[in-house]
Amino acid sequence: MPRESRPLSPRTRRVAAVAGTLLLVVVVGWVVTLPMRQTRFQVVEHRLEGAGGTIEVQGRLRNRGDEARGVLVEAYLYDDENRWLGTAQGTLVRAPADSVIPFAIPIDPGLARAVERYSLYAGLEPNPFAPGD
Numbered sequence: 001m002p003r004e005s006r007p008l009s010p011r012t013r014r015v016a017a018v019a020g021t022l023l024l025v026v027v028v029g030w031v032v033t034l035p036m037r038q039t040r041f042q043v044v045e046h047r048l049e050g051a052g053g054t055i056e057v058q059g060r061l062r063n064r065g066d067e068a069r070g071v072l073v074e075a076y077l078y079d080d081e082n083r084w085l086g087t088a089q090g091t092l093v094r095a096p097a098d099s100v101i102p103f104a105i106p107i108d109p110g111l112a113r114a115v116e117r118y119s120l121y122a123g124l125e126p127n128p129f130a131p132g133d
Contacts, residue, residue, distance in 0.1 A: 041122035055112040057105045063095040080116040084131040
């Protein structure tokens with residue numbers, strides 16, 4: 001003869017709901033922060049400096065790993081309608097282990113007037129997801 005199941009008490013349901021919600025928040029938080037935790041190089045500060053025809057992207061880069069040489073820093077340039085204009089790049093000769101180092105990427109004078117926004121990438125190899133023609 002099969003056993004009849006008893007309904008869960010309201011207290012047990014609340015505890016299960018709270019535990020399930022907390023588990024969901026932890027999982028979502030872990031997934032959302034995963035890219036930040038895996039990135040070896042992190043841009044911690046950046047700004048567009050200059051006026052008229054002479055503009056550069058300046059900032060600071062954090063190396064979370066061992067010493068690196070030849071760190072590529074790319075700035076993807078966009079106009080006021082979010083159209084990709086081009087890419088400006090610079091290379092950091094040396095990035096000591098666990099350090100924060102400054103960088104400056106000059107922007108071609110032909111593009112400087114049209115640049116309204118930019119995005120940055122830093123790594124030891126070119127960005128495989130970089131915008132292109």
